[in-house]
Amino acid sequence: MGKPMPETALWVEDNQSIxxxxxxxxENAGFVIQGETNPDRAFEIFQKxxxxxxxxxxxxxxxxxxGADLFIKIRKIDQNIPIFAITSHSDDDQYxxxxxxxxxxxGVKQKPLPTPKASKKEFDEMIGDFRRAVDSNLKYRFRKSxxxxxxxxxxxxxxxxxxxxxxNDKRYFVSGNLISANDLYQEIxxxxxxxxxxxxxLVNIGLRQMLYTMKKSDKET
Numbered sequence: 399m400g401k402p403m404p405e406t407a408l409w410v411e412d413n414q415s416i417x418x419x420x421x422x423x424x425e426n427a428g429f430v431i432q433g434e435t436n437p438d439r440a441f442e443i444f445q446k447x448x449x450x451x452x453x454x455x456x457x458x459x460x461x462x463x464x465g466a467d468l469f470i471k472i473r474k475i476d477q478n479i480p481i482f483a484i485t486s487h488s489d490d491d492q493y494x495x496x497x498x499x500x501x502x503x504x505g506v507k508q509k510p511l512p513t514p515k516a517s518k519k520e521f522d523e524m525i526g527d528f529r530r531a532v533d534s535n536l537k538y539r540f541r542k543s544x545x546x547x548x549x550x551x552x553x554x555x556x557x558x559x560x561x562x563x564x565x566n567d568k569r570y571f572v573s574g575n576l577i578s579a580n581d582l583y584q585e586i587x588x589x590x591x592x593x594x595x596x597x598x599x600l601v602n603i604g605l606r607q608m609l610y611t612m613k614k615s616d617k618e619t
Contacts (some may be wrong), residue, residue, distance in 0.1 A: 405532050406430045409453040410440040410468065411484065412460055415510070423513055427525050437463040441471055450532045451480040454503070456487060456496055468497045473502075478538055480504040480531035484511070504531050 402403035407424070411417050424431050432447075434440040437458050445454070452472065456465040469481060483499045486509040488535055500506050505527055512520035 403448040404430045405529065406426050406448070407432070407451050407453055407528070408440060408444055408447075408449045409433045409484075409489070410437055410458075410465075411435065411453070411454075412437075412582040416521045420511055423521070426514070426574075427521075429528070435460065437461050437465075437468045441468060444472060445475065449479065450535070451482065451504075451528060453482050453484050453507075456483060456485040456499060467613060469499060478535050480528075480535055482507055482528070482531075485509060497589075 412435045414435055421431045454465045481503050483503040484504045484507050487496045515519045
């Protein structure tokens with residue numbers, strides 16, 4: 399069994415020395431980190447690549463864009479990716495951007511960040527926060543994709559049953575079992591197939607066969 403893919407992060411921080419000194423700590427913990435000092439370039443990178451979570455500074459000396467601005471732009475594209483604010487500002491600062499980011503982000507980490515040598519316990523807790531947020535987001539995305547597959551399965555089966563007067567005359571191999579269109583429809587609708595490992599096979603094999611047969615019969619008529 400292969401090793402799991404490492405979690406990837408985009409770290410937007412205008413201080414290159416912070417990126418250069420701390421990214422190795424995160425990489426040693428098993429992450430793949432891409433650092434970027436300019437928030438506008440960071441947004442371009444985010445649009446082109448897929449990341450598991452984002453580390454976001456509050457203020458950028460090299461751009462009028464601040465962390466709250468970038469947060470909003472990212473959220474317009476992805477409402478679920480975990481975003482952690484990384485800031486040197488304290489809770490009693492009166493910056494509206496800071497208050498917004500602290501309220502909306504998945505977590506806030508104070509600079510200087512803990513290191514595994516100087517503060518191992520705090521460092522491990524921070525790593526745990528990152529991984530829990532990523533894991534929670536992956537589970538959410540899986541549930542959403544399962545819902546899409548579920549709806550697609552029902553729609554295709556309804557189409558099949560609606561076009562054929564005797565759908566039970568035709569049977570399909572799904573996970574090694576012969577099953578009729580009506581039986582498939584009832585099992586999906588009742589939820590008995592969901593969560594038992596059959597759903598992906600059902601959509602990829604059974605429903606594709608049905609769709610292919612429907613298209614073929616349409617061409618012949």
